[in-house]
Amino acid sequence: MSRWASLLASLLVAGCATLASPAGDDDAVRPNAHAGPFRALAGQETVGAAPNVLVGDAELQFEEPGVLRRTTTPGLGPVALYAVTTVGGVPGIYRFLAEDARGFRARPQPPSPVLTATQAWEGAAVRSPAPLAWSGKVWLYYSTSGGIGVAWSSDGERFEPAPGPALAAAPEGWDAGLVPAAPSVVALPSGELRLFYEAGGAIGEARSSDGLSFERLGDAPVLEPETVEGAPGQLSVHGPDAHLALSAEGRPLTQLYYGSEAADGTSVIGYAARFGEAGSLTRAAAPAFTSSRNPRSPCVVDFGSLRLLYVSQRAGSTNNLRHSVIAAGVAPGDLKLPPAERQP
Amino acid sequence: MKRRALVAAALLGALGWSARAHASPADAFGLGSRSTALGGAVSASCADFSANYYNPAGLVQAQGMQLSLGTMWAEHALEMNGRDSQVDPVHGLVGGLVAPGKLGSLPFAFGIAAHLSDERISRARTVRQDQPRWVLYDNRSQLLYLAVNGALRPLPWWSVGGGVAFLASTRGAFSVRGTAVLPNGTGQRSEFDSRLEHEVDADLTSVRYLQLGTTLHPSEDWAVSLAYRQSAKIALKIGAELRGTVDAQILQVPAYYALDSRTANAYLPEQWVLGAAYHPTPRWTLGADLQLVRWSGYESPVSRSSTVLEVEVPGNLVDIPASPKPSKVIAPGFSDRLVPRVGAEVRLPVATAVELPLRLGYALERSPVPAQTGLTNFVDADRHLLSAGAGVAWLRPGAWLPGALTLDLHSQLSLLPERVTLKQSPADYVGDYRARGWILNLGASLGVAFQ
Numbered sequence: 001m002s003r004w005a006s007l008l009a010s011l012l013v014a015g016c017a018t019l020a021s022p023a024g025d026d027d028a029v030r031p032n033a034h035a036g037p038f039r040a041l042a043g044q045e046t047v048g049a050a051p052n053v054l055v056g057d058a059e060l061q062f063e064e065p066g067v068l069r070r071t072t073t074p075g076l077g078p079v080a081l082y083a084v085t086t087v088g089g090v091p092g093i094y095r096f097l098a099e100d101a102r103g104f105r106a107r108p109q110p111p112s113p114v115l116t117a118t119q120a121w122e123g124a125a126v127r128s129p130a131p132l133a134w135s136g137k138v139w140l141y142y143s144t145s146g147g148i149g150v151a152w153s154s155d156g157e158r159f160e161p162a163p164g165p166a167l168a169a170a171p172e173g174w175d176a177g178l179v180p181a182a183p184s185v186v187a188l189p190s191g192e193l194r195l196f197y198e199a200g201g202a203i204g205e206a207r208s209s210d211g212l213s214f215e216r217l218g219d220a221p222v223l224e225p226e227t228v229e230g231a232p233g234q235l236s237v238h239g240p241d242a243h244l245a246l247s248a249e250g251r252p253l254t255q256l257y258y259g260s261e262a263a264d265g266t267s268v269i270g271y272a273a274r275f276g277e278a279g280s281l282t283r284a285a286a287p288a289f290t291s292s293r294n295p296r297s298p299c300v301v302d303f304g305s306l307r308l309l310y311v312s313q314r315a316g317s318t319n320n321l322r323h324s325v326i327a328a329g330v331a332p333g334d335l336k337l338p339p340a341e342r343q344p
Numbered sequence: 345m346k347r348r349a350l351v352a353a354a355l356l357g358a359l360g361w362s363a364r365a366h367a368s369p370a371d372a373f374g375l376g377s378r379s380t381a382l383g384g385a386v387s388a389s390c391a392d393f394s395a396n397y398y399n400p401a402g403l404v405q406a407q408g409m410q411l412s413l414g415t416m417w418a419e420h421a422l423e424m425n426g427r428d429s430q431v432d433p434v435h436g437l438v439g440g441l442v443a444p445g446k447l448g449s450l451p452f453a454f455g456i457a458a459h460l461s462d463e464r465i466s467r468a469r470t471v472r473q474d475q476p477r478w479v480l481y482d483n484r485s486q487l488l489y490l491a492v493n494g495a496l497r498p499l500p501w502w503s504v505g506g507g508v509a510f511l512a513s514t515r516g517a518f519s520v521r522g523t524a525v526l527p528n529g530t531g532q533r534s535e536f537d538s539r540l541e542h543e544v545d546a547d548l549t550s551v552r553y554l555q556l557g558t559t560l561h562p563s564e565d566w567a568v569s570l571a572y573r574q575s576a577k578i579a580l581k582i583g584a585e586l587r588g589t590v591d592a593q594i595l596q597v598p599a600y601y602a603l604d605s606r607t608a609n610a611y612l613p614e615q616w617v618l619g620a621a622y623h624p625t626p627r628w629t630l631g632a633d634l635q636l637v638r639w640s641g642y643e644s645p646v647s648r649s650s651t652v653l654e655v656e657v658p659g660n661l662v663d664i665p666a667s668p669k670p671s672k673v674i675a676p677g678f679s680d681r682l683v684p685r686v687g688a689e690v691r692l693p694v695a696t697a698v699e700l701p702l703r704l705g706y707a708l709e710r711s712p713v714p715a716q717t718g719l720t721n722f723v724d725a726d727r728h729l730l731s732a733g734a735g736v737a738w739l740r741p742g743a744w745l746p747g748a749l750t751l752d753l754h755s756q757l758s759l760l761p762e763r764v765t766l767k768q769s770p771a772d773y774v775g776d777y778r779a780r781g782w783i784l785n786l787g788a789s790l791g792v793a794f795q
Contacts, residue, residue, distance in 0.1 A: 029427045030476045031721075033775030248425055249766060249776040273770040284771035285474075285719055 031248065034302070035255060036271050036288035038309040038329030044339035046328065047103045053340075054083065054096060054104045054326035055315060061086045062106075063312035063324040064182075064239070064297040068131040068138065068156065074304035076101045076337070080156055081310065082114065082129035082140065083326060092116050093129045093142065095157065101301065101308055102328060102340040114140075115159050121146035122161075128182040128239070128297070131156070134193070139211055141166065141183040141195070148183045148197060150212060167195060167206055167214040174220050175199040182297070184242045185211070186254075188277055194242065196256060201225060201236030203258060223258065223272055223281050235261045237270065239297040252276055257288055257309070259296035267294045269311060289329050307331050368489045368511060368576075368612055369434060369459045370397045372481065373418050374731075376438060376457075377752035377789040380416075381733020382687030383705020385631035387619030388559060388569035392791065393440030396457035399557035399571040399619070400493035400505030403453035406442040407795065408747055413439035414789030416459075422478050422760065422781030424723060429781075431481050436461040438789065440491075451497040455507075459489040473646035473674060474774060476721040479713065481783075487578070487610060488512040493555065506556040511578060511610075520586045524599075540588065551578055553612065569619040575641055576612035581605070600654040607647045614638040627691045635683040639712035642678040644720075674720050678712040687731075697740055701752070703733040717768045723779045725760040750791040758783040 040051035048055050054062045062083045070078040079101045085094040085108065092113030098104045117126050123145030130141040138156040142149050147165035169179050182198040195206040195214045202221035206214035225234035239259040246252055253273050260270040269289035272281035288309065289295055295311035309329040315321040330337060374380035376394035387399040393412045395402030416438050420431035440457030471477055493507030522540035557571035584603040589596050619633040687705035694700045706729065713724040735752035762780035 030429070031425050031774050031777035033773055035771070035775070036773055247767075247770075247776045248778075249764065251766075251770075251776065253770050255771075271771055271773075275770045282769050282771050284769070284773060286773075 032332045033245075033247065034305070034307050034331055035245075035273070036257075036284070036307075036309070036331045037286060037333060038269070038289040038307075038331045039333035040289075040291060040327065040329045041102070041337065045102065045330075045337045047340045047342040049316075051327040051329060052315060052325045053098075053102050053310070053328045054081065054106060056106050056323065056325070058323045059088060060106065061324040062326045064128045065299045065310040065312060065326050066129040066131050066140075067101075067299050067301045067308075067310055068133060069301060069303075070097075070156075076303055076306075076308075079301060080131070081326070082131055083312075084127050084129070085113075091125050091127065093126055093140075100338075100341055101303070102337075103342040104326075105342060110157060114153075114157060115142060115151055115161070117144060119149075119161065119163070121165060122149060130183045130185060130241075132185050132187065134187050134211065139185070141185050143181040143183065145179065148180050148195070148214075162212055166208070166212055167197065167216075170216060173216060175202070175204055175216075180204070182239045184240045184256075186242045186244050188244070194254075194277070196222070196240040196242045198238045198240060201238065203237055203240045203256070217278075223256065225260075226283065235263055237261075241298045241300055243300060243302065245302075254281075256281055257298040257300050259298060260287070261296075265294075267296050269295050269298045269309065288331075291327070293327070295327065306335055306337075368397075368509065369436075369461070369487060370489055371612060373416060373434065373756065373785050374754075375459065376412065376440075377414055377416075377733055377735070377754040377787050378689075378701075378703065380756055380785070380787065381703035381705055381731050381752070381754040382631060382689060383685045383707045383729060383731050384635075385619065385633045385685035385687035385705060385707070386621075387557070387571050387617045387631075387633050388567040389619075389621035389629055389631050391442075393442055393455060393457045395442070395495075395505070395557075396440055396455045396491040396493050396507070397509075397555075399559060399569050399617070400455065400507055400555055401495050401503040401557040401559040401569065401571075403442050403455040403493060403505055404444060404451050404495035404497045404503045405559075406444045406453055407793070408444065409794040410442040410791060411439075412441070412789050412791040413437070414752075414787055416785060416787035418783055418785040420478075420481060420781065420783050422481065422779070422783070424476055424779045425777050429478055429723075431478050434461070438787065447496065451503075453495045453505075455491075455493045455495070457489075457491045459487075461488060471646075473644065473720050476723050476774060476777065476779075478724065478779075479645065479722040480724055491555065495557075501561045502558070504556075504558045506554070508552045509555055509573075509576075510550045510552050511576065511612075512550060520584075521588050523589045523596075551576060565623050567621040569617070569621075571615075571617040571619070573612070573615040573617075575614035575638065577643060578610040580607040582607075600652070602652045604651075605647045607645060611642050611645070613641060627693075629689040631685075631687045631689075633683075633685040635685065637681045637683055637709075637712070639678040640680045642676050642712070644673050644676045646673045646720075648673055674718070676720065676722060677714050679714065681710050681712050683707060683709050691737070697738065699737040699739065701733075701735045701737060703731075703735075703754075705729070705731040705733075707731075711763070716765050719772075721765075721774055723765075723777075725763040725779055725781075728759045728761075729756060730759070731756040745792065746795045747793040748791075750789075750793065752789045752791070754785075754787050754789075756783075756785040758785070 066082045093115040094108035128143040147168035151159035151161040153159040178199040180197040203223040208214040241257040243255040268287040271284040271288035293314040295313040375397040379394040390402040391405035417435040444453040491509040495505030497503040553576040554574040559569040586601040616636040685707040709727040711724040733754040738749040
């Protein structure tokens with residue numbers, strides 16, 4: 001009897017003596033719509049002070065990014081980033097390149113602006129570049145004081161602007177008299193184009209079959225500022241960035257990222273979506289990206305298994321870093337990106 | 345008389361301790377090779393150490409002292425959207441004893457059973473409520489389980505039993521004090537110049553819960569039983585405190601950060617089991633159990649945390665983020681479930697004093713988890729448990745063992761059919777997904793029975 005008890009005790013002690021292995025599911029790939037929330041890039045995921053990917057100084061500021069992939073190969077690859085770049089107080093739309101979507105130099109390619117205000121209806125400046133690869137060309141939508149303009153290019157470098165606005169202030173409707181701005185355009189499978197734009201602190205929608213002239217949809221904004229009990233009220237939603245996607249079960253989605261400014265002066269990047277191509281947008285339960293540096297003007301690029309978010313925000317949290325830079329985040333947030341390589 | 349009073353006091357003490365309780369690997373995979381092979385449909389027929397889990401009243405049916413020791417190994421092949429969820433395997437030692445005797449003139453038995461993981465005594469982890477997880481498999485079975493029971497047979501056709509089960513629980517805190525150096529970017533000052541002290545305080549405690557059972561034998565062929573297992577919860581409480589100074593060279597900034605987190609790390613639902621066993625011949629045993637599992641009391645495993653951040657920067661030179669809002673935990677809304685179990689055993693004589701028991705079992709555990717169309721992602725699916733087992737019993741092997749030597753093997757295959765989750769919100773960050781999988785549980789038990 002005592003021998004059996006000794007054997008039992010020995011086995012129990014032996015069982016206790018083994019070391020535990022780490023929890024095995026920490027690296028598991030879990031379902032994820034790849035829509036966010038985005039994690040700010042960190043460490044060597046950018047070539048400079050993360051999460052900034054395009055940095056200047058008080059005399060060289062970057063904002064309102066619009067990014068276009070230069071290849072359809074899955075994974076991080078070459079992109080062209082169009083941004084409003086203010087050199088010595090003079091803004092223009094410049095193009096910056098990076099082979100890994102992050103290693104930008106603060107040196108545009110070409111060195112001169114790809115688009116400036118040259119037509120009377122455009123006013124003094126062009127802003128909010130929104131590139132779109134469609135029908136074999138690069139289409140660049142942009143904001144002006146006279147409405148939303150469009151220019152096109154065969155190489156993404158030399159653009160020819162249309163002679164008039166693609167969407168101007170409406171004579172009537174919810175945005176009557178308001179100049180539309182901050183365009184984002186997506187191409188539906190049917191070939192129709194959808195334009196999301198900002199007007200009066202809300203976001204509206206329009207459609208077009210030729211990309212040159214748009215017709216407003218609906219008699220109300222698709223997204224308005226929202227007041228949530230217990231939280232600072234939203235002053236405006238702005239800077240829309242639209243995408244088409246499929247859910248894991250094949251349900252078509254229209255996704256919209258936007259800047260959201262609160263009454264207390266803070267801003268975050270919001271996310272809303274709808275099933276299909278029409279109807280109201282449903283907000284996500286949480287912002288897509290938050291930062292104490294007041295991010296705005298989102299632009300999301302889909303690389304297949306991950307998405308990068310580009311925003312304009314303050315360079316840092318201290319008083320000497322108030323100038324605007326382009327920063328980036330990644331979703332899913334638990335992904336770790338390889339070190340970024342600076343563009344030669 | 346004194347002995348009887350001691351036993352009564354022990355049982356009453358056990359009842360008094362079991363205020364709230366806990367979670368167990370026996371719920372997920374069964375206990376002991378014989379009972380597992382029979383699909384767990386043994387509450388009216390178990391008389392070995394597994395009665396400590398299935399029905400303590402069965403202990404008093406043992407013919408003599410029994411010692412059992414075995415092992416089990418369960419591998420998960422659970423996936424979401426076709427990708428392996430990497431749910432940890434469960435393996436460990438399983439064993440126990442049954443010691444029958446007399447309490448005055450009444451038959452009495454004492455039993456102990458244990459499932460001892462060979463990797464960890466307890467496991468604590470918490471995740472966001474929107475993170476997809478196999479909620480009933482990632483923590484529930486990663487625990488130490490120990491049960492201690494007693495049983496009496498007041499009448500030849502009636503036995504009762506009860507006791508407590510123990511599970512390991514964790515609580516802890518950590519604090520950090522000192523001065524953190526902000527690097528100035530020139531390389532002259534680095535965060536590695538910081539002088540910080542940290543202190544970790546962790547306790548491994550036990551939680552206890554009540555088990556009761558009774559068995560009636562209306563005839564030699566029949567037995568019916570009722571067993572009860574109390575609800576149990578393992579709570580994880582972590583407190584953290586950082587208090588110190590941020591050294592920015594030109595100024596010293598006092599800073600304070602506090603975190604308080606509470607989590608229901610594992611939950612064992614209240615269970616009622618109605619069982620029956622029938623012996624059409626002395627060699628055959630048929631069993632059926634109907635188990636009511638009160639999953640409606642399930643508490644969300646999501647951490648309820650609150651944080652406080654206090655930093656006073658002179659001159660508003662740096663933007664300090666606001667303290668995060670306390671997390672809002674969504675009620676999981678699990679439903680009670682009836683789990684049917686059936687099992688059959690035949691003992692084939694293959695030689696003089698040698699028997700070959702063969703066993704089959706089946707159980708259906710419908711998922712208690714509601715459709716996860718909202719923010720939470722508690723992944724689960726219905727579970728079909730198919731089990732089989734075999735063994736060998738060497739009866740009266742010699743004068744050195746006036747009883748029996750047994751070896752039992754079991755295999756249990758759990759099939760979880762595909763479950764599709766379609767999200768209500770098109771802006772859900774997790775989106776639609778499919779979940780399915782299987783679990784294979786293998787094991788063996790070696791037993792010694794004394795007459």
